[in-house]
């Protein structure tokens with residue numbers, strides 16, 4: 001069976017983890033701080049906080065910005081549940097909007113229509129690794145009429161004076177928009193380093209701060225550092241200093257810190273990410289695209305345009321004109337040929353937690369159409385040319401069997 005997305009665990013990763021285990025320091029410490037510095041250097045943002053998931057990262061940023069009951073946060077209907085769950089946790093309302101038919105990203109026109117005087121944050125998702133249209137999003141939130149509508153309730157909201165753009169960049173580390181890297185495209189972006197993501201630390205994530213003046217990103221970093229460690233003003237390493245046992249708890253915080261064991265995997269992953277991992281993934285994408293371009297039924301994902309470059313995270317193939325049942329049948333047949341595939345994503349209104357809140361899939365026709373014709377193909381480091389051929393043959397055979 002060809003797996004969908006196994007992690008790349010080789011001797012280098014194992015050695016680095018063992019080095020941490022033997023060092024006597026396994027939780028947040030020097031390797032986590034080094035990982036943060038290297039992420040900042042790679043992405044070009046202003047400050048980086050490593051955390052233990054993308055989800056906790058998104059949530060603490062919403063809470064730092066003061067998102068609460070009565071507020072609205074705009075999200076695409078086509079994303080993973082975490083993007084909207086964190087809004088619900090804060091007591092605010094996820095306002096879902098439809099997506100684009102071409103690149104799966106959030107539809108700007110729909111975002112514009114969804115803005116009200118309650119909107120505090122827009123959360124674009126770089127789906128599959130393709131960056132959203134950030135210039136246009138910023139143009140939108142900086143427009144005079146939209147700024148006038150904005151009702152600041154907290155110090156941070158007054159300071160920004162407009163809607164915050166918080167990117168769910170779970171897929172897009174390494175992606176580029178107009179020559180700039182994901183991580184510095186929004187006010188704040190949050191990566192995921194979950195086991196199936198392009199760059200993994202088993203579980204993990206990073207809050208990429210890139211707030212404009214007059215914010216002091218270092219100060220926000222220090223606040224979030226405390227906030228993701230119970231609100232405690234000293235971390236475990238600082239407390240080991242001679243006689244430095246006393247600490248204070250400044251706010252009732254979260255537990256979201258990254259450990260040095262995780263960071264050691266991340267350091268190795270990052271050191272070979274741009275030239276090795278991304279290059280490898282792009283080659284797989286190109287092989288799929290070359291093969292499927294010959295078939296009239298294939299709708300290929302866009303992963304490179306004049307001003308955008310994907311991180312090649314999910315190869316979202318679509319089959320033209322099929323129903324959800326036909327797609328499911330095709331997937332079954334692909335699995336029967338010993339190839340693992342997936343679907344990214346079930347639009348949120350299809351899931352009980354959101355359906356029960358009154359969201360209706362009928363309101364998101366593009367998201368539904370993207371979903372019911374979508375099949376995500378395996379892309380991972382080590383997937384050989386021969387295996388890619390096996391995947392391609394399995395897909396072509398299965399589609400033709402079902403369409404016959």
Ligand SMILES: *Cc1c(COP(=O)(O)O)cnc(C)c1O
Pocket residue numbers: 052053054055056079080082083125168170171191192193194203204205
């Ligand atoms: C994986 C994923 C997340 C959640 O990431 P975690 O690190 O597991 O919290 C959020 N959003 C999207 C779009 C994802 O794919």
